[in-house]
Amino acid sequence: MQTLSPPTTTIPTPIKTPTRPAHRLTATPLPPSQLTVRCAASPQNGAVGGTRADWQSTCAILSSKVFTSEQNDNTTGSKPSSSRDEITTVNGHRSLDLVPIENLPKPLTTDLSPAPMHGAQLRVAYQGVPGAYSEAAAGKAYPGCEAIPCDQFEVAFQAVELWIADRAVLPVENSLGGSIHRNYDLLLRHRxxxxxxxQLPVHHCLLALPGVRKEYLTRVISHPQALAQCEHTLTKLGLNVTREAFDDTAGAAEYVATNRLRDTAAIASARAAELYGLQVLADGIQDDSGNVTRFVMLAREPIIPRTDRPFKTSIVFATQDEGGGKGTASLFKVLSAFAFRNISLTKIESRPHRNRPIRIVDDANVGTAKHFEYMFYVDFEASMAEPRAQNALAEVQEFTSFLRVLGSYPMDMTPWSLSRSDDH
Structure with missing residues (x-):
């Protein structure tokens, strides 16, 4: 049985800057972690199967086209080994072809809801600074956790991989701005x-230094999505200001407070105003009151899927490279595998294949045409503990060159309302 052990990577001490807290994790080139998974067969109430064999059988789908967790360290110029399971790299990983199930470790785990093994407070990484919406999402996902701010999305991934954090909570889509593509790419790059x-309602406020009036403002700074989500309201307020993009909403508020900028306002949460001593010039300035951001909770190991509550499963796949314009037919066949089993899709999105972005197709009539190759991200409402989900993915494998299950997890069924309390 393989065991999971943390890498021995030395963790660099974060460098304090005038506009960032000293304890915030910053981006530092780190060697890739080599993670393995361990098998766990302890039965749980509501979980599928009561024995190790039952759960291994249930998870066979998850193993059939998983690529290796090892990554090339491009900075050191290391060469890939000659393992038969290693093929071309895609988004930092190898092996896109079918790998026999018996040659892979079973992706089994215990339920991850209890406190971490070290007995300390649960540590949750998020992108941004204190007061960010991601911090609020981390607190909603894991009440009472120790929130660890990271300056980049990838640093949050690395924090979990290197055991600096137990979980990460990161945004993947907004009801107005759409998907956060960077995090979808990182989900594929990391294991x-x-x-x-x-799901967290977004409640934007216009913040400035105490005593500053709106007519004194010459610019407004915030995250690009926040600026876009408040565009019409800012116009209605009669503000003749320039709008400048910033890394994140709370970071913009911190920047205004730290540099004592009396001609600049920030768009951020009410909690950011409290943390950085700013006043709220305008409350609830988002153009749409139904502005909600969806976050995902990430861990080093998956949870055992269950059937006693609604589950959602996220996958990513690439259709088979078929000539003669059959790529569309393959996608149709993949989607039909879910339709025939009455499995509802809640999301489908394509992203260009980073390491194989262009496919050349020869056509005698029109010459050489270039087409993008895509990875498809799909969320569907079913648990991997359900036979219909297992059978659907078994059929999907027949029409894909690559398939990976990103997770099968409980759906957020908590009702929400737009209120100031959502920011805290």
Whole structure:
């Protein structure tokens, strides 16, 4: 039985800057972690199967086209080994072809809801600074956790991989701005698993230094999506200001407060105003009151799927490279595998294949045409403990060159309302 052990990577001390807290994790080139998975067969109430063999059989689908967790360290110029399971790299990983199930470790785990093994407070990484919406999402997902701010999304992934954090809570889509593509790419690049989701209403405020009036402002700074989500309201307020993009909403508030900028306002949460001593010039300035961001909870190992509550499963796949314009037919066949079993899709999105972005197709009539190759991200409402989900993915494998289950996890069924309390 393989065991999971943390890498021995030395963790660099974060460098304090005038506009960032000293304890915030910053981006530092780190060697890739080599993670393995361990088998766990302890039965749980509501979980599928009561024995190790039952659960291994249930998870066979998850193993059939998983690529290796090892990554090339491009900075050191290391060469890939000659293992038969290693093929071309895609988004930092190898092996896109079918790998026999018996040659792979079973992706089994225990339920991850209890406190971490070290007995300390649960540590949850998020992108941004204190007061960010991601921090609020981390607190909603894991009440009472120790939130660890990271300056980049990838640093949050690395924090979990290197055991600096136990979980990460990161945004994947917004009801107005759409998907956060960077995190979808990172889900494919890193070997973390989605173990839950949380939806957070977004309540924007216009913040400035105490005593500053709106007519004194010459610019407004915030995250690009926040600026776009408040565009019409800012116009209605009669503000003749320039709008400048910033890394994140709370970071913009911190920047205004730290540099004592009396001509600049920030769009952020009410909690950010409290943390950085700013006043709220305008409350609830988002153009749409139904502005909600969906976050996913990430862990080093997956959770055992269950059938006693609604589950969602996230996958990513690439259709078979078929000539003669059959790529569309393959996608149709993949989607039909879910339709025939009455499995509802809640999301489908394509992303260009990073390491194989262009496919050349020869056509005698029109010459040489270039087509993008895509990875498809799909969320569907079913648990991997259900036979219909297992059978659907078994059929999907027949029409894909690559398939990976990102996670099978409980759906966020908590009702929400737009209120100031959502920011805290």
């Amino acid at each position: 973390l698993h989605i173990v839950g989701e949380v």
